[in-house]
Amino acid sequence: MSLAPPPSAPDVARDLAALRVRLASCDEAATLRPLGLGGLLLGAGVLDRIAEVVAEVRRGDGDVALIADARAMDSTRGEVKTRVTAALAAAGLPVRRVRVGDENADVHADALTLRRAVKACSGAGVVLSVGSGTVADVGKAVSAQLGRVPHVVVQTAASVNGFADDQSVLLVNGVKHTTPTRWPERLVIDSDVITRAPVELNRAGFGDLLATYTAPADWRLAQLVGQDDSYSAFAVELARAHVDAVLEHADGIHRAEPEAIEHLGAALTLSGIAMGVAGRTAPGSGMEHTVSHLLEMAERPGVPAPLHGAKVGALSVLAAMLWARVRTVARCGGLRMLRFPSERELEPQVRAAFAQLDPSGRVGEACWADYRIKLERWHDARAELETLWERWPAFDSELERLLVSPERLVEALRAARAPVRLTQLGVRDSTARWALAHGHLMRDRFSVADLAFFMGIWDSAGVDALLVAAARLGAGL
Template sequence: MSLVSLEDRARSSSGGAMRLVSEPGALRRLAALVDELAPTGEVVLVADLTAKTVDGGDVDARVQAALPAGRHRRVVRVPAGAHGATLDERTVDEVCGRASGAAVVMTVGSGTVSDLGKVVAATLGVPLISVQTAASVNGYADPLSVLVRNGAKRTVPSRWPDVLLIDHDIVAEAPLALTRAGVGDAVAIWSSPADWYLACALGMDSALYGSRFVDPVRDLAPRLADETASEAERLASLIDVLTVGGLVIGDAGTTAPLSGVEHLASHVLDMSAIAEGAAHDLHGAQVGVASVLASALWDVALEDERLFDLGPTDFVVPDDLEGRVRAVWQPVDPTGVLGEECWHAVEAKMRRWVAAGPQIRAFFTHRREHVTTLRVLAGDPSLPAAALRVWGAAVAFSELSPPVPPERARWVLSALPFMRDRLSVADLFVLAGRWDDRLFDRVFARAAATGGGLGV
């Protein structure tokens, strides 16, 4: 499926098609786009506190200079804490209030700012223009936002941008760490679709798995590992992979096609750092490292553990599950708030498991066909590892900034099934009574064989 056909299917909350403007010098088209969406009224720019430059000039200033002459504009800066901008309840409410009165909202900056702008524009009921300043995540091009609720990362519906403007000249000058983070977000395609397929096939996802939500990204992803491509060609490929990824997420109505075990690991790292007041790396950087680990987990599930050779009656909800969920979060949040939030999510997931008995039995009746598909979708950690290396991105936990020590990395793996209500292969290990240190040793060893895992 082409980028154009996916764009045609993208819809904003107002019912019109999301317009994608992706090219060098795209900023020159901004004035006409603003006048088209909101001929009169105030333009409110939502931006973070991070300085961004292009050709030696400030990006925020360049954006303001590109607005229609004479239009009143106001800049709303997103408050930042120790972890930068955190989209918790207080921040979202504050920015929505400060943006009140806007005729059009424009976001300039990171994926976090983009997510916030979607919520602000949806709340105010005004058009949204998203000016992407880095190829760091695929979330610019989807109608969802990742917010923090009771300390836990949650993906919620928000809205499409009316215009997604990607000026390749600006993106090319983004910090290399952001671009590498984008590669990390992109390589999830070699693990996440398997988790979504599994959930759909077991009756644990209300959606129906469709290759049309996966193949467009899988077709583009090998270009990320092309060592013969020029720097500009590789960047254009990364922009395409991330943008198509966002569009297919929006088309599917869920992040599940591109968000499996590897995204769980990144969210767990974020949540623990927020709870402890500690630093953590960029989302995409963490996803890239975790994609190698997730592929290794799938490889172990399919080859070493032969997880799908078991029968449906071998998967049982543990009697002590609530205690295990609360215990895993207790070290990072002794208040129990985070454990309570995560238990509600896990409890809902297990209620669905119990109710999905007929679909689960049908899955195991046709296990051979399902396992064949799962082998195609995941299980080769060398694929994400190779792409990450081409870009000089982190492959192992020790290569993140700050480095994640071995004991924390093992804890992250242990916490994966105890965080949200979406089923993954990790949940099957829990239900089979195999989610333990013996398994973790195998998974980290498999990841280490490609340079990933714990690292040095």
């Protein structure tokens, strides 16, 4: 008797009905949110069905507002937006084109861009976003703001995991915020289009996915230390189950092989769905993302910024290394002398960390407002934390299943020809050290960097030591 092979990522992602059944019957069913993505089309040539998909969800006889940036995107049969517009026109669906961003296709999901897009899409029967992450984020926000007008996303690169969820990364007063918006009704991922996208975009999606090897451990840790009880084994499993297969195809991503690209697209979709049903980014965003946010805050206008996923990929190696360090120190008794610094001690540290970035002090103020919540919870849990070392061995064996070695991540990045070192991405040495040392001071989210800090091993000397070890792997700076 032979057993059927387990379903592949593309098979799982295409069958959302089966996924809904699993979601409804999992242990955390009562706390997870419904999967709001209506349908996924994934594979070679699925873009041919765009008119049918749009007609299916269209509200009344409103026209189609096609949101895209100025970038030309290649497919087997012509430029993607032109092809989509022609297909809709041939099916009798009127289209208005809504361009976001400038003539160089530089687009930011800021307040002005959103306001303009909402106005330009007003009265449409469907919003159709064609593009990469930021364009889809704008589309999700427009759909939410226009009274839940149906939204179809045509994904043109496997660049991030944020297509298949109800959250948008929006720029608010110059700072990126993950903001609740709306699930798209349909997501269309044509591998003929994705294989023709610039390879660095697909490599960035691969980098973003590597966070699923570190972030879930941070989320579980937050639960262990009494910071956040929202951990969901189901969401983690969904985000993680197919990433190993993507790593096995890493070289194929570099070569734009359809099978590798389909696995990548599907795994990113499942990771997005995991974040959507969890109602938070925690299944795919931990320490590597907080440090990446600090790097983004330090980016200068007018200087081309590295891709989000490229930074996350390189930083996930460092997060995995810090996890390894924390586990070693914990095994040697490092949890018996946890620190409980006072607000009076930490407030000036948090403010000073962001003073150079924003001399007005507003960023420091906002970070302190968030950080003090985390600090307060840390103090509130003091009695249990003083015996954390007793519960650690059981937790440590759980970590075996959540983490992988830094070497494995370096090997994967190399196979995909993705950047391994931050300086390859143009990040300055001093900026990288600052972001690593202060990432945990920005938010109330608890990560391995917080535990390391309270263990007394995450200060500038700790950062230096980690970077020396990273250099031995060809990673870090």
